[in-house]
Amino acid sequence: MASSSIPAKRSKSPPAPKQRLFAKIFHWVNIISLFVMMTSGLQIYNANPVFGGRGGWHFPDFLVLGGWLGGGRNWHFAAMWFFALNLLWYGLYIFITRRWKNRFASSSDVKALKASQNVKRKNYALHRLVYTVILPILLLSIFSGLAMYKPAQLHWLSALFSNWQTLRVVHFLAIPTVIMFVLVHSWLALKVGSIRLVKSMFF
Amino acid sequence: MGLFVPKLALSRRQLLQWSAISGVGLLMGSCDGEPLTTKVGQVFEPLNQRLQELLLSQNPVPEYSMKDIEPDKLLINTFDATPQIDPAKFQLKIDGEVKQPLQLGMADIQKLPLTSMIIRHVCVEGWSAIVQWGGVRLRDLATLAQPKSSARYVFFKSADGYYESWDLASAFHPQTLMAYQKNGQLLSADNGAPLRLASPIKLGYKQSKWVTQITFLNELVPMKGYWEDLGYEWFAGI
Structure with missing residues (x-):
């Protein structure tokens, strides 16, 4: 042959x-x-x-x-x-292209984390879970920031944070949270797709 | 002795990576108190000011109740010395773009309608305090002096040499007071006695203490405000 x-x-x-x-x-x-x-x-x-x-x-x-x-x-x-605008464009993009339907962690990821024997599937589920959770945290940092930046004109927003010290603490916590996220997100991206995946997201 | 020199060959990708990393480093190291920081403010402050002007409303900001007052949280900030002013001799001068320039003593001012408000005083430094202020609305004082239609700004001169300027809309907000009371008592010298600006819609450094002269202006003068001339935002609306 x-x-x-x-x-x-x-x-x-x-x-x-x-x-x-x-x-x-x-x-x-x-x-x-x-x-x-x-x-x-x-x-x-x-x-x-x-x-x-x-x-x-x-x-x-x-x-x-x-x-x-x-x-x-x-x-x-x-x-x-x-x-803030970067996050807004991203939100619109995810929404318009309907990526929100399968881009974020879902119950199947939670199930995989709990029960799956497949290590790759588990890593992937954890990766999706982590980058999903950071989005509401980033939004919270914007809203707590706005509440402190314009506490008089946006008094309804400031009132959600009960008092000034709570507001300041919530806004400050974005820093350690984002640093932790960058480390864990990078580490999980490396596990899921090696350095090639990480590079592909930037270059 | 030999030196091992690694062969340096940068791919386009590596070059891009390195320039990104060093760009961040450059940003970090070079802009402390340097022109770049000032430039960033000059470029973005007009945009931020526009946003604040849009947010500004003539409706009163919701107030707090007596039990919310935080007497220990109002810190004392002064740029220089604390003037001791005899309220019996004190005269407030109102002039500039007005039809009726005038001078008022404390007794004249206290005869005008008293407005009391419990609001959040917010400092540029990040702290805040809920304070009760009592005094006369700046718009009521202005009615006496009758600003001309050309007036667009208000300049405040203080006994300690401090100076400030405000946009007319903020100055005429119903909660912008020339205050002579704090937390139910007569103002102390530290807090600006006998007369100071108090308002929930501007940062603390806009709220001059020991105000002796209020001048209506057509145009802003080069002296925008003590802190503004050092680099803080002029509008400072919250």
């Missing part, structure tokens, strides 16, 4: 995953705007620490952006547009 056109040994790995340009832009804008939001946010934090007030512990200079409170506010209230 003549040799077939199929080579005896296929190249080692399947083709590299490809992402939509939109998904790449979303990741870039998110990572940069959140970085600016967090570092300028810590600058604002230092003007009157959420924990302990003026006598409280301050974040060191190398973690804070803007040089002083006024500069930190410049960055914070500029980056907020990129961060």
Whole structure:
């Protein structure tokens, strides 16, 4: 029999995953705007620490952006547009293209986490669960931020947070949460699709 | 002795990755108090101000009740010394773009209708305090002086050298007061006695203490406000 056109040994790995340009832009804008939001946010934090007030512990200079409170506010209230609109476009995109139907964690993922014997399926379920949960957390950081930025004109929003200290704590908690998310999300993405998947989301 | 020099060959992808990483580093290290930070403010503050002007309404902001007052939370901030003013000799001057420039003593001001409000005072630093303020509406004082239709801004001069300027819409908001009471008592010198600005719709640094002169203006002057001239936002609407 003549040799077939199929080579005896296929190249080692399947083709590299490809992402939509939109998904790449979303990741870039998110990572940069959140970085600016967090570092300028810590600058604002230092003007009157959420924990302990003026006598409280301050974040060191190398973690804070803007040089002083006024500069930190410049960055914070500029980056907020990129961060919030990026999330809004993403929401519209997910909604219009009907990706919301199968993009996020569902009961089948929860079932897989509980009962599946398939390690790959379990990792994938956990990955989906983690990136699904971060979305309401990011929205909460926007709403708690707005409630603090415009507490008089958006008094109905501020009132949802019971008191000022709670509002400040909720807004601040976005920082450790986002840092944890970036670590866990990257780690799970590596487990699910190796470095090729992570790279495909950016380049 | 030999030196091992690794061959450096950057792919386009690696170059992009590195430029992204170092771009973030550059941003982090270079903009502390530098022109870039000022530039960012100049580019985005007009947009943020527009948003705040749109949000501003002439309806009163909902108020709190007596039991919500937080007497210990109102911190004292001053840029310089605390002036001691004799209320018997104090005169408030109202001038500029008005038909009827005038001077009022504390007794004249206290004869005008007293407005009391319990509102949240919000500081740019991040803290806030629920405070009761009592005083006369700035719009009532303005009625006496009759601002001309050309008046668009209000400039406040204080006894300690502090200065501020406001947009007319915020100045005429029903909860913008020239206050002489705090938490049911006469204002103390630390809090701005005998007369200070108090309002729920602006950040604390807009609310000048020890106000001695109110000037209506057609145009903003280069001296926008003590903190604004150092880099804080001018509108500062909340």
